[in-house]
Amino acid sequence: MDQQARRIGIMGGTFDPIHNGHLVAASEVADRFALDEVVFVPTGNPWQKEAVTPAEDRYLMTVVATASNPRFQVSRADVDRSGPTYTVDTLRDLRDAYGPAAQLFFITGADALAKILSWKDADEMFSLAHFIGVTRPGFVLSDDHLPDDTVSLVEVPAMAISSTDCRARVKAGKPVWYLVPDGVVQYIAKRRLYV
Ligand SMILES: Nc1ncnc2c1ncn2[C@@H]1O[C@H](COP(=O)(O)OP(=O)(O)OP(=O)(O)O)[C@@H](O)[C@H]1O
Numbered sequence: 001m002d003q004q005a006r007r008i009g010i011m012g013g014t015f016d017p018i019h020n021g022h023l024v025a026a027s028e029v030a031d032r033f034a035l036d037e038v039v040f041v042p043t044g045n046p047w048q049k050e051a052v053t054p055a056e057d058r059y060l061m062t063v064v065a066t067a068s069n070p071r072f073q074v075s076r077a078d079v080d081r082s083g084p085t086y087t088v089d090t091l092r093d094l095r096d097a098y099g100p101a102a103q104l105f106f107i108t109g110a111d112a113l114a115k116i117l118s119w120k121d122a123d124e125m126f127s128l129a130h131f132i133g134v135t136r137p138g139f140v141l142s143d144d145h146l147p148d149d150t151v152s153l154v155e156v157p158a159m160a161i162s163s164t165d166c167r168a169r170v171k172a173g174k175p176v177w178y179l180v181p182d183g184v185v186q187y188i189a190k191r192r193l194y195v
Pocket residue numbers: 012013014015016021022025107108109110111112113134135136137159160161162163164165
């Protein structure tokens with residue numbers, strides 16, 4: 001396909017750790033929206049979250065988790081930018097990287113979509129990408145609070161998995177096999193994360 005017309009999905013997240021709920025959402029949206037690739041963008045300093053694991057560990061887990069899918073990429077844009085992570089900056093950086101003709105689709109779960117008007121420069125953000133809200137067990141997916149034509153809502157296979165629960169399971173000595181990719185299980189053990 002013409003480089004200029006590429007359809008690029010963007011999956012932003014803290015990914016502490018990345019889990020199969022993230023991966024299924026990205027895969028499903030890639031299929032439904034005929035995306036050429038999905039770029040996973042781990043946050044640098046997620047200003048709406050409490051203490052998080054060092055960005056380099058979260059970045060590397062994201063690389064490990066996505067390595068086997070030729071359509072999945074990982075960007076360091078947010079990890080390498082200093083200061084709080086704002087999606088408006090992510091979208092500016094990826095717009096620069098992919099060029100003006102690329103179509104950008106930013107993927108968010110229902111919980112994140114519900115809070116999106118609290119994000120920095122939300123109006124500009126909506127002008128830089130089309131947003132795709134995906135279903136997530138335990139949350140209501142709605143675009144009632146958002147401007148017309150900025151968001152599409154998509155049902156994805158229900159994965160009742162959260163990073164919070166994965167961290168708690170590791171801390172309690174319970175398995176996270178099959179909740180996160182095998183390589184991420186091994187990375188967590190090797191780096192003794194969440195103990
Ligand atoms: N199981 C899931 N199904 C669909 N979307 C999800 C799921 N888990 C996370 N997401 C979405 O992925 C994006 C990144 O999520 P994030 O990295 O914060 O994971 P999380 O599981 O929500 O983490 P935590 O439990 O630490 O808050 C957000 O848009 C979130 O809504």
